[in-house]
Amino acid sequence: MMTLSPFSRAFLRTGTCLAGAVLAFPLAAETAQPQPEPVAAQSEDAEPDSASDTGAVTEIIVRSGRVRGQLFVEQAPLLQLDEAAIAAEGVTSITDLIAQISARTGSARGRGGGGPVILVNGIRIGSFREFANYPPEALLRVEVFPEEVAQRFGFSPDRRVINLILKDNYSNRQADLEFEMPSRGGYYRTEQQLGILKIANGGRINANIEVSDTNLLTEDERDVPQTPGSVSDIAGDPDQARFRSLLADTFGLEANVSWAKAFTDSGTSVSANLNYARDESRSLDGLNTIVLTAPGQGGASALRTFGEDTPLARRSSTDTISAAGSLTRPLGAFRLTSTFDGSFAGSETEIDRRLSEPQLQALRDAALAGTLAINGDLPGNTAAGFDTARSRSIVAGSLTTLEGGLAELPAGEVRATFDVGLNWQRIESADTRSLTEANLTRRTLSTGANLVVPLTSRRDEFLDALGDFTLNLQAGVEDLSDFGVLGDWNAGITWKPVDGLDLSATYIWREVAPGLSALGNPQITNFNVPVFDLVRGETVLATVLTGGNPDLPAETQRDWKFSANWELPFWENSRFQVDYIRNRSDNVVSAFPQIAPGIEAAFPGRVTRDVDGRIVRVDRRSVSFAETKADRIQFTLSTNGSIGAPPEGQGGPGGGRFGGGGRFGAMAAAPAPAAAASAQPAPPTTGAAPAPQAAGAPPAGGFAPTQAQRDQFMAFRTRLCADDGQAFLEKLAAAIDSGADISAEYPGVDPARLAPMLSRLRGEDGKLDPARLATFRTRICAIDPAMMGGGSAPGAAPAQAAGGAPAAAGGGAPAFNPLAGGRQMQGWRYFANLTHTIELANEILIAPGLDPLDQLDGEATGAFGQPRHSSRLEAGLFGKGVGFRLSGIYTGETRLDGAAGATDLFFDDIVTFNLRVFANMGEVTGKNEGLFKDLRVSLVADNLFDAQRRVRDSNGVTPINYNAFVIDPLGLYLGLDLRKLF
Secondary structure: OOOOOHHHHHHHHHHHHHHHHHHHHHHHOOOOOOOOOOOOOOOOOOOOOOOOOOOOOOOOOOOOOOOOOOOOOOOOOOEEEEHHHHHHHOOOOHHHHHHHOHHHHOOOOOOOOOOOEEEEOOEEOOOHHHOOOOOHHHEEEEEEEOHHHHHHHOOOOOOOEEEEEEOOOEEEEEEEEEEEEEOOOOOOEEEEEEEEEEEEOOEEEEEEEEEEEEOOEEHHHHOOOOOOOOOOOOOOOOOHHHHEEEEOEEEEEEEEEEEEEEEOOOOEEEEEEEEEEEEEEEEEEEOEEEEEEOOOOOOOEEEEEEOOOOOEEEEEEEEEEEEEEEEEEEEOOEEEEEEEEEEEEEEEEEEEOOOOHHHHHHHHHHHHHOOOOOOOOOOOOOOOOEEEEEEEEEEEEEEEEEEEEEEEEOOEEEEEEEEEEEEEEEEEEEEOOOOEEEEEEEEEEEEEEEEEEEEEEOOOOEOHHHOEEEEEEEEEEEEEOOOEEEEEEEEEEEEEEEOOEEEEEEEEEEEEOOOHHHHHOOOEEEEEEEEEEOOOOEEEEEEEEEOOOOOOOOEEEEEEEEEEEEEOOOEOOEEEEEEEEEEEEEEEEEOOOOOOOOHHHHOOOOEEEOOOOOEEEEEOOOEEEEEEEEEEEEEEEEEEEEEOOOOOOOOOOOOOOOEOOOOOEOOOOOOOOHHHOOOOOOOOOOOOOOOOOOOOOOOOOOOOOOHHHHHHHHHHHHHHOOOOHHHHHHHHHHHHHHOOOOOOOOOOOOHHHHHHHHHHOEOOOOOEOHHHHHHHHHHHHOOOHHHHHOOOOOOOOOOEOOOOOEOOOOOOOOOEOOOOOOHHHOOEEEEEEEEEEEEEEEEEEOOOOOOOEEHHHOOOOOOOOOOOEEEEEEEEEEEOOEEEEEEEEEEOOEEEOOOOOOOOEEEOOEEEEEEEEEEEHHHHHOOOOHHHOOEEEEEEEEOOOOOOOOEEEOOOOOOHHHOHHHHOOOOOEEEEEEEEEO
């Protein structure tokens, strides 16, 4: 594999920018908006209540309250974001959005089961790569569910579930430029991205290319103290710090193409994805060193550094080609989903050799003979060749699930998910230093079943006094070619005693094999790596071995998880969640622990010391612990809403005139034929749908209508329901079809938005269908005018606030909103999420017969100990085209105990804040045209207050390995992001 030259990198960056410019200029004059095409009742398009129902209804007449693609499960969502809430995040892609909300999507179980399960329109996908670079404007809604929901889609309950609901119609072309650097300089990161996306007629196509680049940051640029024994005694010798990198020089190139199509007649959907990525990096490991001694007994000696022309470097490059696909279709009463994801990766790492021992001895002998002064010139070029570690990995996997109803019980339908998976992985590695090759192959065949059994139900009036009880059962088995048969099972119960309160308990037993890379990665030797020795209380430069360990065993996990999710009745759009997790494991695979008392004895041969007891070599390949025990509790409080009422004329996120978005958006939508279904077949409904709403009740996700909107709608309703209402609508349709100006005769009616509605009322001959027209007219005329007051009529279903939980049901005063009276900032939205985790217990038993290590009491195996407390805050404010987003992370204090007579390490607590400020320039300037049209400018300040974690020993001294810039070389990190949609 060839490493791209600096010229090649510059060419790619320049080419990407030029391509963006070429793309921008001809498109800047286009009038097409990068917004969804007007589709009547798109955002709240209800599904038929029965097979005989004629189709979708309007945003005002909502029968099921269901957004197409939305999940209905027994577990309440942990987070919901509507369009306005998504816009308030200020991100540029779905990848950035998921990273932004990671505090809510990370599993509370603590098992690190990978990233969240991603669904699109309620359906499992082949790979997240299909949607990673979609702009957030393509999303209608985002839902996050707890780990138990993952079982419905064939996954273990250690990953939360994100459901991305896409708009039916959306298109854009995108150019994105980013530049970032720390306030102290010395380092930068650039990224250029071009993309195109179109969603229409049940299909999606997306293409994207991204180029990123960073430069090298050395210890010299951050004045990092050097380890004793590595600094030359002779003035004029090269400084090691100039040739030791804190951050590597990297380059990345990624190209991605995705396609999907839904065939609504058959309910089948297919998708495909192809991706290529290249990653390069170069880091520096310092210089050659030698101790020279002058001739004669008791001659002087000096430590020398040399070879500045050819510092010890490590260069790596990786090429990856990936492909994925999915097929979803109905199969009788069930829904079949089959996905495939595969990749081929080739990696090569070149590690410069130090001078060999004979070459170094020749210099020592010359000094002893007097032919080389101990302060004499040493060679600047010490090139001694390099060793090469190569690896190739092939990964292919498929998962097929069959989901549907099995039987009817008095409390509801029993639903089942059956899954079959096949995975194949191969790793081939070779290293010129060992002259050996490793070839590992694993084939995994898995199968399992999940049952959801309703026990009691208030909806079906079966033992309804007990509330809603649902039993969840799952069992599975997998056969691994290199580990044999492993099993898993779990059981859980969910109880909803009252609306807004969910309680659950889950027990999980699972056997897990170590990853193939942990077993077979190539072994790589890294020179001059700073290592802190807790036994002696010192930092040394040692040779560190990394790679696979073929002797790792399978792990057995036994977990309890108890959760409570409460929609606060006294605080509008707010939830409070508590999770208690109890983890127990045997034969736990872990990274090699911090070198502390007892670790060397437990893992003999892993740490090598010289005759003086100083560490010279560490084998950091993975190890296994006999047992681990952990208990933790996690609290999450989330809230969101609007400051004051929406501005006049803005009925919600869509806002606008009668017939526009917001509360009355696509008001005149009519029953749609089956062919007008959404871009994806409806997903399986795992659980009861919400109770039908009264006609005219506010749809989920909307604000209460303004008085002007109510007046406009009632005027339209009065005219439509008159004796000549059908003739009135036919005349209106003819006027819209002719393109005539109807503003005088039909004030407040937007023909562009009513046109799609009228198309739904037409028959195959293009004329208005009398039957559809009659059904539409009947529904509009059946609306109780009292319901137009924002859902205040008796019996009306509560409206769901955008991006949050439904408003509290029941009578009495409205829920508390501390910012509801903010008339000075009408039209602004806010959100806040606070998560706090308390580690109650955390112990590790290295091996039988040894005392357990209390990680919360100074005996942690990690380099930074195990804090008892940690928190994360996410908050934002968005309105009038400007947004502010603040993220905070708190890590509590901890310590690491040294050996008897050695020093302990103390870690202060630390809190960091990241700020993102963004502005949609067209909206801010009031000139959404030309350059400012759909242009977003974002300013980023990570680690806003330049916080640095303080680490000190018992003497108050900071070890070199824990220098603030070794821990965090960047500090305050600033960035500028320009994104333009066409």
